[in-house]
Amino acid sequence: MDAKETYASLEKLFPGKVRDFKGDVFEPYCFVEKEAIVEICRFLRTAQSFRFEVLSDLTALDWPKEEKIQMVYHLFSYAHNHQIVLKVDLPRDNPKIATVEEQWKVANWFEREVYDLFGVIFEGHTDLRRIMLPDDWVGFPLRKDYVEQEEYDGISTQRAPLVEKLLR
Amino acid sequence: MTDYAADTGFYAEEMTINVGPQHPSTHGVLRFVVKTDGEMINEAIPDVGYLHRSIEKIGEKVTYHGYVPYTDRADYLAAMFANQAFCMAAEKLGNTEVSRRGEFCRVIACELNRLASHLISVGTFGQDIGAMTPFVHALRERESINNLMEEICGARLTYNYIRIGGVGYDIVPSTMTKIAEFLDHFEPIVEEFNRLLSGNKIFIERLANVAVVSKEDALSYNLVGPNLRGSGIKWDIRRDIPYSVYPELDFEVPVGTAEVGSLGDSFDRFWVRIREMQESVKILRQAMTMIPKGPAISKVPRKFRPPVGEYYARVEAPRGDMGFYVVSDGSEYPYRVRIRTGSYTAMSIIDKLSKGIMVADLIALIGSLDVDAPEIDR
Numbered sequence: 003m004d005a006k007e008t009y010a011s012l013e014k015l016f017p018g019k020v021r022d023f024k025g026d027v028f029e030p031y032c033f034v035e036k037e038a039i040v041e042i043c044r045f046l047r048t049a050q051s052f053r054f055e056v057l058s059d060l061t062a063l064d065w066p067k068e069e070k071i072q073m074v075y076h077l078f079s080y081a082h083n084h085q086i087v088l089k090v091d092l093p094r095d096n097p098k099i100a101t102v103e104e105q106w107k108v109a110n111w112f113e114r115e116v117y118d119l120f121g122v123i124f125e126g127h128t129d130l131r132r133i134m135l136p137d138d139w140v141g142f143p144l145r146k147d148y149v150e151q152e153e154y155d156g157i158s159t160q161r162a163p164l165v166e167k168l169l170r
Numbered sequence: 171m172t173d174y175a176a177d178t179g180f181y182a183e184e185m186t187i188n189v190g191p192q193h194p195s196t197h198g199v200l201r202f203v204v205k206t207d208g209e210m211i212n213e214a215i216p217d218v219g220y221l222h223r224s225i226e227k228i229g230e231k232v233t234y235h236g237y238v239p240y241t242d243r244a245d246y247l248a249a250m251f252a253n254q255a256f257c258m259a260a261e262k263l264g265n266t267e268v269s270r271r272g273e274f275c276r277v278i279a280c281e282l283n284r285l286a287s288h289l290i291s292v293g294t295f296g297q298d299i300g301a302m303t304p305f306v307h308a309l310r311e312r313e314s315i316n317n318l319m320e321e322i323c324g325a326r327l328t329y330n331y332i333r334i335g336g337v338g339y340d341i342v343p344s345t346m347t348k349i350a351e352f353l354d355h356f357e358p359i360v361e362e363f364n365r366l367l368s369g370n371k372i373f374i375e376r377l378a379n380v381a382v383v384s385k386e387d388a389l390s391y392n393l394v395g396p397n398l399r400g401s402g403i404k405w406d407i408r409r410d411i412p413y414s415v416y417p418e419l420d421f422e423v424p425v426g427t428a429e430v431g432s433l434g435d436s437f438d439r440f441w442v443r444i445r446e447m448q449e450s451v452k453i454l455r456q457a458m459t460m461i462p463k464g465p466a467i468s469k470v471p472r473k474f475r476p477p478v479g480e481y482y483a484r485v486e487a488p489r490g491d492m493g494f495y496v497v498s499d500g501s502e503y504p505y506r507v508r509i510r511t512g513s514y515t516a517m518s519i520i521d522k523l524s525k526g527i528m529v530a531d532l533i534a535l536i537g538s539l540d541v542d543a544p545e546i547d548r
Binding site for chain 2: 027028029055056057058059061063064074076080083087106107108110111119132133134135136143144
């Protein structure tokens, strides 16, 4: 089943909760309302005609101009060899979304990474801690307006240009 | 537990110990906080991030051409695949054609790289659980591959060989001869390796029925590559979402068959890797006879500006499905590069699998999943 048919049945079963299907790109995607992400994921994973058993990738994109953080879910089905990309727009000043950990266990670590690097809060997550960076790190590095802190634990994060270093 | 303490006078309470971050069997810098009851593990919590080099953030600051060398560093044991995945994403976005000879050069370089990576994997796996000799044998063969790689692209580990539109340098006939010679030498070595390690009774007993991954878990935790196939799911990107010239090549996809224990145990994952090496040799021989004449790289503008769009490119790396999700906003720099690696998801299952196994089996488990620390942290 291709992404267009997937979207058509989603539109029928969840009216008003999915929108803006885009089919003329390399990987067709559609937008999902933030409140509906868990039920739509549950449906896509369990329904026999879809069987998206695998969450291939979960990540986010930061769009500061539009004041939003966009969640991107890549769903894949080995049984049917098809995929769909779901996107969810979150407000940039207070990004919060429900966790999909219950549907795919791997979401636990994917969501921790997104929390760590983008600052998205996943409600209902069992273990929402930073994963790559230390717990006391300030800021979310993959946001476009991130400014690196000048030092961490007394260690400078800046490096003098090589020429200056040689002249010293 | 308290009864035991009262009866014997010994304490038997839960103990928390650290494995890593500097421990030879963790294959790089990663740490486990292990809660044990004697030899039995109650919980092993992985702690990663020691090797986080923000490769994804760097991607937003350099041009498409300039980013290729950085992708090498994502997984130093299989740098070729990261090169290829990123270039595939960039080519798709920029609608760039890859020269046909370039595609074959890619396949040859990648399969050689797969051999090298699997040799390290099975070699260190043996070493982790106490067999020192096979490690030396495996490294000897990998050394020959490194020499070949040096002839192909001038580097032994971080290749920067695959470029957008093809490959950096053509593979010359004399190198082709050397690769063919190496393959003739290598095929019997796999048999020797099996006599030495895979068929060894102690080795088998250590791995059979240890850390069994069910099909459901493999899917839910998104295990990929040999770890997924070890659980009996026949899924290989080279076969199922074909890319490059793989559809023209004839090869098998080995899956776990519960050879000595139950389906999806540590031995199955190991055995899939051994058989994949034999398949790689098959692919290499075909690719070397089929390679056409022509340019190794097609014409690509220096200022590479793909139109607005996004693409998630997947390749079958030695550690499984490696994905590069590249978003372009029409400028010279990628808007976002996301690297999804096999080790990251493999690492997340260790927490679950480690419950109730022995400390020594944790080491076997890490080895059998073939996790690679730089690839987890990126």
